[in-house]
Amino acid sequence: MSSLDWSVLAVYLVAVVAFGVWTGRGNRRIEDFFLAGRQMRWWAVGLSVMATQISAITFIGTTGQAYTDGMRFLTFYFGLPFAMVVLCLTLVPFFYRARVYTAYEYLERRFDARTRTLTSLLFLLSRGLSVGVTLYAPSLVLSVILGWSESATILMMGGSTILYVAYGGNKSVIWTDVAQMAIIWIGIFLCFGTAVAQLPADLGLRDALALAQTTGRLRIMDTSTSLAAPYTLWSGLIGGFFLMLSYFGCDQSQVQRYLSGSSLTQSRLSLLFNAFLKVPMQFLILLTGVLVFVFYHFHPAPMLWNPVEMRKLEAKADPAELAAVRQRYAAAEAQRRTTAEAWTASRSPDAEAAYHAARAEMDAARGQAVKMVERINGGARYNDTNYIFPSYILAHLPRGLAGLVIAVIFAAAMSTLSGEFNSLATATVVDFYKRFVNPAGTDAGDLLVSRLLTAFWGGFACLVALRAGQLGSAIEVVNRFGSYFYGSILGVFLLAVLTPRAAARGAFYGLMIGMAAVFAVSRYTPVHFLWYNVVGAATVFVAGLVITAASPRDP
Amino acid sequence: MTSTDPPDDERVPLFGTWPRIYAAVVACALAVMALLAVFSAVRY
Numbered sequence: 001m002s003s004l005d006w007s008v009l010a011v012y013l014v015a016v017v018a019f020g021v022w023t024g025r026g027n028r029r030i031e032d033f034f035l036a037g038r039q040m041r042w043w044a045v046g047l048s049v050m051a052t053q054i055s056a057i058t059f060i061g062t063t064g065q066a067y068t069d070g071m072r073f074l075t076f077y078f079g080l081p082f083a084m085v086v087l088c089l090t091l092v093p094f095f096y097r098a099r100v101y102t103a104y105e106y107l108e109r110r111f112d113a114r115t116r117t118l119t120s121l122l123f124l125l126s127r128g129l130s131v132g133v134t135l136y137a138p139s140l141v142l143s144v145i146l147g148w149s150e151s152a153t154i155l156m157m158g159g160s161t162i163l164y165v166a167y168g169g170n171k172s173v174i175w176t177d178v179a180q181m182a183i184i185w186i187g188i189f190l191c192f193g194t195a196v197a198q199l200p201a202d203l204g205l206r207d208a209l210a211l212a213q214t215t216g217r218l219r220i221m222d223t224s225t226s227l228a229a230p231y232t233l234w235s236g237l238i239g240g241f242f243l244m245l246s247y248f249g250c251d252q253s254q255v256q257r258y259l260s261g262s263s264l265t266q267s268r269l270s271l272l273f274n275a276f277l278k279v280p281m282q283f284l285i286l287l288t289g290v291l292v293f294v295f296y297h298f299h300p301a302p303m304l305w306n307p308v309e310m311r312k313l314e315a316k317a318d319p320a321e322l323a324a325v326r327q328r329y330a331a332a333e334a335q336r337r338t339t340a341e342a343w344t345a346s347r348s349p350d351a352e353a354a355y356h357a358a359r360a361e362m363d364a365a366r367g368q369a370v371k372m373v374e375r376i377n378g379g380a381r382y383n384d385t386n387y388i389f390p391s392y393i394l395a396h397l398p399r400g401l402a403g404l405v406i407a408v409i410f411a412a413a414m415s416t417l418s419g420e421f422n423s424l425a426t427a428t429v430v431d432f433y434k435r436f437v438n439p440a441g442t443d444a445g446d447l448l449v450s451r452l453l454t455a456f457w458g459g460f461a462c463l464v465a466l467r468a469g470q471l472g473s474a475i476e477v478v479n480r481f482g483s484y485f486y487g488s489i490l491g492v493f494l495l496a497v498l499t500p501r502a503a504a505r506g507a508f509y510g511l512m513i514g515m516a517a518v519f520a521v522s523r524y525t526p527v528h529f530l531w532y533n534v535v536g537a538a539t540v541f542v543a544g545l546v547i548t549a550a551s552p553r554d555p
Numbered sequence: 556m557t558s559t560d561p562p563d564d565e566r567v568p569l570f571g572t573w574p575r576i577y578a579a580v581v582a583c584a585l586a587v588m589a590l591l592a593v594f595s596a597v598r599y
Contacts, residue, residue, distance in 0.1 A: 074591065081584035085577045210599035220595040265565040268573075275580045279587050 001146065001394065005403025012183070012407035016176055016414065017160050023175035024168010029443045033169035033450050034101055034426045036260040044178050045266065046273030048419070049248075049257045050281075051177035053274075054184065056138035056413035057386065059285065063191075064385035066289025067296075070217035072231040076530070077282050079241030081275035083248060088268040090497050091249045096264045101430040103255040103493070110496040111504035113435075118511065119489050120431035123252055124424060126482040128457065131420045132464025137386070138413045139465060142406070144308050145390040154465045157410060161417045162458035166451050170260055173418045180411035187408030188284050194397060195291035200298050207344040208294040214343070214352060215359065217290045228526040239530030246490040246533050253423040292392050297340045299396070303329045303369050305387035309377075313369070316376045325368050332362035417461065424457040425450055484522065487533030488514030491540025503548040510544030 001009075027033045065073050091103075100106045104123065108116035139153040164172045199208050212218050222232045229235070248254045248271065261267035303326065304310045313322060339355040373382045393405045429450050434441065441449070491514050495502040517539040518532050527535075570576050 071595070078584075078588060081580055085580055088573075088577065206599050213599055218595050220591050263565050265568065269568065272576065272580055276583060279584070279591075283591065 001403060001406070002399045004400045005406065008400055008403030009407050009410070012404075012410065013156070013160055016179065016411070017164050019179055020164025020172040020176040020418075021167050024164060024172030027169055027171070027447060030101075030429065030446045030450055032171070033447055034256065034422070034430070036169070036171040036174055038260060039262050040174055040260040040266065042261065042266040042269035042273060044174055045258055045261050045270035047181040048174040048177035048415075049254060049270055049274050050277065051181040051184070051412075051415035052253055052257060052419035053247075053278075053416075054281075054412055055134055055416040056409045057134070057141075059184070059409060059412045060138065060141060060389045061386050062282065062285050063289035063292065063389040064387070066217065066286040067293045067388045068385050070212075070215075071220050071283075071286045071290060072222055074220050074279070074282055074286055075222070075231050075233055075236030076240055077244075077279050078233070078236035079238065080244045080278050082237075083241050083244035084271045084275035086245060087249050088271055091493060092258065092267055092271065093264060094497050095255060095259060096261075096267055101256075101259070102252050102427050103250055104252070104427065104431050107492065107496060107507070111492075111507045115492065115504055115507050115511070116431060117435075118508065119250075119492060120252075120427050122485050122489065124427055126485070127251070127253060127420060127424055128460060129464060130482055131417065131424070131457070131461040132468060134416055134420065135413065135461050136465035136468035138409055140468075141386050141390055142409065144306060145387060145394060146406075151466055154462055157413055158417065158458060158462040158465065161414045161421065162455055162462075165418045165421045166454040166458065169450070169454070170256065170422055173422045174257070174260060176418060177415045180415040183404075183411045184408050184415075185281075187405050187411075188281070188288070190401060191393075191397075191405060192284055192288045192291070194401065195288050195295060198295055198396060199291070203294075203298070203344060208291060210347070211294050211297065211340060211344060212290045214355070215293075217293060227531055228528055230528050231530075235528055235530040239528070239532075239534055242487055242490065242533035242537055243530060246486040246537070250486070250489045250493055251423075252427050253419045256423045256426055257419065289389065292389065295392070295396070297337055301333065302391065303366055304373065304382075305384035305391050306382075307387075307391075309373050309382065309384070312376065313373055317372050321372065325365060325372065329362065329365035329369065332358060332365050336362050417458075421454050421458045421461070425454040428453050428457070483529050483532050484518050485511075485515045485536065487536025488518060488540050489536075490533065491537040491544065494537060494541050495544045499545060501548060502544050503551060505551050506544035506546075506548035507540075509547050510540040510542075513543040514540035 031037060062073055095103060095106055098106050098109060100109075102120065104116045104120035107119055135154055135158050139150055139157060142148060143150040143153045164176060196205055196208075199205070209218065222229065223234070224232045225234060226232070227235075258267040258270050261270055302310070304313070335358040336355070339351065339358045343351040343355045345351075370382050374380060390406075390409070393402050397405060429446065433449060433453075434446065438445075438449075488511050492507050492511050495507050495510065514536045518536045521527050521535050522529070522532060567573055567576065570579060
């Protein structure tokens with residue numbers, strides 16, 4: 001990075017911490033600290049909801065996914081607008097009118113303390129572990145691409161977030177999210193504009209889209225009915241609907257955002273704002289990834305996107321074998337460029353066939369290199385999708401702009417982390433400390449404990465991230481952990497608001513049965529993870545009703 | 556644990572009623588999906 005890029009990143013970091021501390025002044029009670037005094041307007045809460053959802057790895061991972069696979073991933077968000085409407089009709093009014101701090105607190109009112117404690121504990125376990133991965137994943141990518149120390153990147157990202165969240169609580173979270181979301185939107189438009197501007201002079205946007213289309217990169221609607229197929233229209237609409245219901249309705253990191261609204265109307269509008277904007281935003285991000293794919297037809301594309309693995313390959317692989325693979329790749333790449341130019345000029349079937357043959361040869365050469373990496377890494381699977389977009393930023397964006405886009409990646413990571421640190425502290429204080437340890441604490445004492453617990457969860461996330469490199473496949477386990485019970489918790493909330501007769505015993509044991517069902521489906525069937533939430537919610541709902549009906553009535 | 560009583564809710568900001576707002580959101584979502592299907596299918 002140039003000194004201008006470094007300056008842009010430094011200004012961003014200093015400004016965001018200062019802004020967070022400044023906007024977080026004046027907390028007197030935990031209602032101020034955790035719910036921003038319930039005084040926020042819909043647009044601020046809406047941007048915060050959006051910023052909490054878009055993590056750094058979403059930003060760099062989805063552009064990479066569009067490069068390698070196309071825009072099918074967009075269907076993942078198709079259920080979101082419908083989920084927002086259903087939440088506005090169901091859970092949001094219940095939460096808001098109950099004046100709760102956490103979603104799980106509502107379950108004690110409706111069922112019992114046991115159900116509240118279990119659901120809150122599940123949230124703390126899954127979110128507490130996954131927030132470390134949220135921090136680790138972009139830190140790893142940035143450290144590899146930029147040559148920074150991984151630990152320094154983790155501490156810079158995590159430490160600066162802890163500073164303003166522990167001081168200012170939810171007010172700081174929401175206002176910094178607003179600023180960070182503005183930076184993210186600017187970054188998205190700049191990246192999209194730059195990707196278009198950097199296409200060859202004789203290649204229009206229509207030609208670029210045609211080239212992407214002939215490789216299947218523009219295919220969005222996959223109408224396959226296979227439950228094992230990833231990102232189909234149906235898994236997006238139905239599975240995505242349940243996933244978004246679970247995430248926005250039962251995950252404290254999101255519930256806490258809209259509970260900060262100054263009225264029920266403001267809370268509802270914040271979610272509907274996301275219903276309007278989320279799909280178009282993801283479309284732009286994915287389309288940028290597709291344009292980067294086209295861009296690399298006319299500029300040299302690295303054979304491997306992870307430079308550390310490339311250096312390892314150069315050091316450990318058989319030089320003759322590596323030279324042969326490189327030669328094959330370079331020849332195929334040149335051929336791909338020539339045939340792509342010929343096809344965009346003529347659009348003839350023969351030119352298209354020649355282009356596809358060159359592309360297949362290039363993929364085969366890269367596949368050979370990937371196999372070599374996997375061989376020297378003892379068979380460990382190699383995936384460099386997340387490195388594509390950062391590599392493009394550093395190599396091809398103008399000076400200053402590269403620093404801004406790296407700041408966008410920081411903003412995306414920190415906006416997610418801030419909401420998660422804040423919500424983890426809220427669940428710990430409200431569902432455990434104030435419930436079991438010190439229900440009659442003073443405002444000052446509770447506020448101090450809340451700040452300390454925010455710092456604790458931030459420190460814990462940094463610790464998990466610093467150790468994540470040694471966890472290996474455990475990271476995948478952590479990532480999957482949440483999906484085992486997300487839908488099941490949703491089932492408990494559906495029981496609570498849709499069935500007045502459902503009893504506490506039905507909810508509690510239904511939750512256990514739901515989690516067991518999801519575990520069995522994930523373990524013994526090839527069903528794609530987007531369907532787990534449907535399985536969990538439906539099982540808990542049915543099991544809860546059956547157990548309630550079979551149980552003696554409470555006196 | 557609860558806080559003070561909730562304030563009176565505000566009037567519906569657009570379209571007069573919440574069901575109309577929800578219908579507008581659903582219609583907009585369906586329109587966006589239809590546009591995406593067209594974007595994906597049209598020959599460039």
